Amino acid sequence: MTLPPSVERVIRHFRAMAREEKMQALLSYAKKLEPLPERFRDLDRTAFTVPECQTRVDVFPEMRDGKLSFYADLDPRKSPTIAAFLSILFSAVNGQPPETTLAIPDDFARQVMDGIGLAAREAGLTAMVHRLKRYAADAVAAHS
DSSP states (O other), X not given: OOOOHHHHHHHHXXXXXXXXXXXXXXXXXXXXXXXXXXXXXXXXXXXXXXXXSSSOOEEEEEXXXXXXXXXXXXXXXXXXXXXXXXXXXHHHHTTBOHHHHHTSOTTHHHHHHTTSSOGGGHHHHHHHHHHHXXXXXXXXXXXX
């Protein structure tokens, strides 16, 4: 499967960075994660929690006009790595058709975070990618 340009751009960008550059980029991306919109605050979060992640993270999908977007609820101060990763991931797929999310490589977390010593976090980060892909598959099935 060919990578969508937005996903390829993120992977290429992070592959080109040295470790210190990646660390600085992560700090910057962690600050860019948008707060959870009010419309999601009162939902039962059980179905939106990513249990594989060590940190409590709730990820919400939203389909509008054939475009899929994701939002997350977590404390970026307590979990800056998770906030950064989700911000990076969302920047590649939000506002795109669900097929863009489905095209994310399964090793996206490793490709983006490679070389910065976060191997222990990889399972949780990869679980978030799989969660987004499941939401995207559900969106495609619902609109077929």
